[in-house]
Every structure is written in C-alpha cells, then in structure tokens.
Amino acid sequence: MIYGTDALVLREVAVGEHDKILTLLSPSEGQITVSAKGVRSSRSKLGPATKLFTYGNYELYKKGEYRYIKDFSVIEPFFGLSRDIESMALASYLCEVACDITGEGVSSVDVLRMTLNSFYALSKELYPRPIIKAVYEMRAAGFSGFMPDLEYCHVCGNTAPKEAMLDVMNGCIYCKDCSQKHLDAAQKEMYDNPELSERIVYCRLTQSSITAMKYALQAPSERMFSFDLTDEAEMRYFSHAAETYLLHHLERDFATLNFYKSLLRT
C-alpha cells in the first residue's frame, strides 16, 4: 500500500555505501523508520528527501519490516540551519529530544509543531538560541507528562515569590523563606536515606524566570517564543532550570547537547 504523509527527518544513519535508515516524525503516526536505498549516490533523486531537518511530503510503501520512499516533495528544507554550526548543533539536540519523547504509532502533532516552529525560528534567527532551547525543553517536559506546578510556593502558598527554588524532582517551587527550611528537611531525610540524594535537585529562580517558564509551558505553539527575558541573569536561571528539569525527568544525557555546549565554551 502506498500512502502519503508530511514528516520531518529527525535522524539519518548511513548504511553500507549508498543507503540510509531514517527516522521520520509524522503528525499522525509519530516516528516512522524508513529504509532509503541508494540515496547517497549522486544520481538519486530522493537524496534531498533524506537530509536531516528536511520537512516534506513523503509517499511511502511498506515491504517487510521497513517502509520505503516512493516519492517526495519538499515543504521546508530549513537551509538556514546549516549556515551556522551552533544553530545546526542545537537543532540536532532538539531532534534527539523529539526522538526520545515520541514513539511509533503515537500521534505527535504537538511535538512536530514545536520542532518545526523552533527550526523556523533558528533558521531565520528570530529569537536568541538560549530562548529557543529553554522553551523547547520546558514544552518537551510538559508533553512527556512532567508538567511542573509553578503557580505558588508549595509550603506557604505565596503566589508571587520574588525569589524561589524549583524542586526539580517534585515539579514545584518554594519561595526563598520556605526553600531553606525545605532544603534542611530534605538534607536531613537524605542523611537518613542516602539513596534519596539523586532525587534532591534544586534550581534557583526569580519572578521573571518563573513567568518565562510558565509562558513556555502554556503559550499556544504559534507564540511559544513571544516573550521578553532580556536580563542576562534571569535568562541564565531560566536556561539552567529548563535543561535540568528536562534531563532529570527523561533520566538521560544527550551527546548532541554536550556538543552544542562545547561550542559555547570555545
């Protein structure tokens, strides 16, 4: 059976001399594994269909355990991503996260939309890269079922703390006054139960960085980056909390993230 679907190339793995195995992300089917035979040959007309970050309409057919590409038309190649190594590295990390939080046969409309919006923003340089990364990380955590409650201090109920701590593993915040008491209690509990030490992770936040995190989680996808966070320190709090929150809940590290961060250090 031949059928068509819009899809984004999330992963490409070279196989043999001329072939590739692709992971596509489609809105209705989620991840699709595709065998692309002969596409690394210069004569293949399907070569552009198999490049990482390409979004297109794919005509697919199934044979054995794989699907194969019969035809393809490009919707958006995101050429802008390859102009700059940092944007390319960040886009590779977003692809790896998208691979982690989606699966085969599961609708992935929201993840696909936020990935396309992020690629568009990166390729057109519409927003700073740290904003795009942090917003993507928060939304990825939310779509994976790890939605934090940032509305009030979970000890005293203060709804607008000027400074606060994010309790990463419990997905909530404590105002400055309560966070020290909570940390003392947590440390005492950890002293009695050393295996809890990996579960106690706090990130410092301010009112503006909390507002940014809430916006990232709740904004409609077409306006997901449309907020102001220009203060460098506030941006650092937001960035650090978003990355820490996602990585701890997915319980993994990403080689592409480490590469992206190595570029920032040089």
Ligand SMILES: [Zn+2]
């Ligand atoms: Zn409090």
